[in-house]
Amino acid sequence: MNEISLWEQMVTQFAPLFGTGSHVPVCRTVDVAGRCRRDVASMQSIGGVRARSSIVSVERQTASSVLVSWSDPTCCRYDEQRWISAKSRMRARCALSGQVIRLGDSVYKPQWRGAKRPANGAEMILTNELERLIVELGCH
Structure with a gap:
């Protein structure tokens, strides 16, 4: 078991403590760099907000990039x-x-x-x- 899988296993064990009623998804596949790839559409939410990722800041660069x-x-x-x-090419969760x-x-x-896709390369945010x-x- 690799380091990422061990970490995800630990996080999964704590999920019931936060009242999610289900476990955090575990690693589905591992790429050549050892990073996990998950089914984004099946990731759990708590009250409509995903519990795992957080966005700390956003800064507008152009009309089509941030x-x-x-x-x-x-x-x-x-x-x-x-x-x-972009336009979504697949079903997913924001x-x-x-x-x-x-x-x-x-x-x-x-x-x-x-060739090197970022670990969050499959993530999307609704415009x-x-x-x-x-x-x-207040980041115009």
């Missing part, structure tokens, strides 16, 4: 990661609100180039939820 400081205690942490506007993302919904997703957060934080 810098996001992202943290997931079981997976990764990125400071000032560039997220770009990393910010936990709402269902449908095919074709307007979303923001991490931008990546080359309207991100815009709401930007207004709330």
